[in-house]
Amino acid sequence: MAIKHLRAAYAAQLQPGNPARLRLGEPLGEPGGDYEGLQKQMKRLFNSKPGKKYGRFSEDTGESPFSAWLKDYLEDRQSFASLTDRLFKQWQDLLTGSQEEHQGHLMVVHEALADSDVVYLLVLETDSALRFDGQQALDTTDVLSLSRLNLAVRIELDDWLSEQGSENYLTLVHARGTGEIGDHFIRLCGFTNLVDVEKETLTFLDAVEAFAKSSEPEKAGEVRNRAYEFCKEQHALGEPVEIEALSGYLDEDQPQRFKQFASETAEIPESGVLHPDHRKVKKLVRIAGSGGGMSVSFSSDLVNQAIYYDRDNDALTITKLPKALREQLQRYLEGREES
Structure with a gap:
């Protein structure tokens, strides 16, 4: 991982009806060190977050111009500083119109991976901590939370800009309870949801279960376990499930067997990619239920x-x-x- 550019801004709306406050940080090029460590932790939280949504940029660039600004930056028509100036100003305007209080840091990270580039927008939260001040008296201070991430988006730049790229190049973390601020964040990044995660989860479960039943009885359990392990690994990486890769994982001797089976028995998207909810995929390997004062899982x-x-x-x-x-x-x- 290498950060190309990073910038953060503090925004606060503490009195709805009044202008939100904004304090801009300096744009940093290849900051390294602690910034790399912070981004690594935020990525870990991002990848582990359940219930992520997948989609693309809204075509209404008048209401959500971030995609146009981002493209201008990537094509060297404006600097990273100019891009983030505009983005932070829009965030301030959105918070000014909010009826909910909010304070926190919005961080923009352009990161270079081994085979692609990504951009993250992250709303960082804070925790209160105690410290001794210079007079050795207890004082409270705010520190960045390294355990919570409720609003964030990742843009797969190569998938977005490629002519034959995926239509679902945005991955959104939008936790419950974020309310109006969460809605403003979705508008800020211009996210449009195209993936029905619940439907794709059922498609995945049905395809794997049918394939397991079609296998030899002594191998059915192994099929379910390997499918769950593959899905869990992809979730840890923050990646969807590619049917072709899963097929090779399930049967190394006949790597196309599951792919062919799934294409004939299930409604697999043309992209060959599914976004199952890993929590529900656990049903492949565990049976659980609760009610009437009893909870059973095995x-x-x-x-x-x-x-x-x-x-x-x-x-x-x-x-x-x-x-x-x-x-x-x-x-x-x-x-x-x-x-």
């Missing part, structure tokens, strides 16, 4: 081995109890008997 591999379901009586029989659960049950029963 590996699907244990069905008919240590866990047996009687459909007629709607009863679940569990053998080979985990040691911790067995000890808890014994203590509870002993306590009941003593009372």
Whole structure:
């Protein structure tokens, strides 16, 4: 990872109805050091965030001109400083019109990867911390939060600018509870949602489950496990699932077998890329449910081995109890008997 350009600005709207305050930082070229460390942590939070959305820039550049400004910067028609001046000013204007309070840092990062360039817009949050001041008296100060990231967008520049690139070159983190500020951020970056993550998750699950059932019985569990592991690894990298790559991962001897099967049995996008929710993909390897004061979760591999379901009586029989659960049950029963 190498940061080409980075700039941050502090923006605050503490009295709705009044102009938002803005303090600009200096544009930095190849800052290295602590900035690289901060960006690495923000990327880790970005990649691990569940429920990300995927899409492209809005065509309404009048309302969301960021894409036009970004293209001018990439084509050397304006500097990074000019690009961020405009972006931060629009952020200030959006916050001025907000009825919600907000304060925090907006950071723009142009990063060079091994095979592509990306740009991040990140709304950094702060935590309060205690310190001793120069008089050795306790004082409070704000520090950047390294554990929270609720608003951010990543632009895959090569995919955006390539004539045959993906239509889903924007990845958005838009956490629940961000309210009006979250809506303003979406307008700032000009994000338009094109991917139905829920639908693509069901497509992925159905295709893998059907493929597992078509495999030899002793290999069905391995198919589900490998599909889940692949999806989990892609999520950790912040990448979608390419059906061709997954196909090769599931069967190294016949790397096209799953791809061919999925194309015939499921509605796979022409791009051959799916964006499943990794939390729901876990259903491939775990069976879970809760209700009526009970919560049960176990590996699907244990069905008919240590866990047996009687459909007629709607009863679940569990053998080979985990040691911790067995000890808890014994203590509870002993306590009941003593009372």
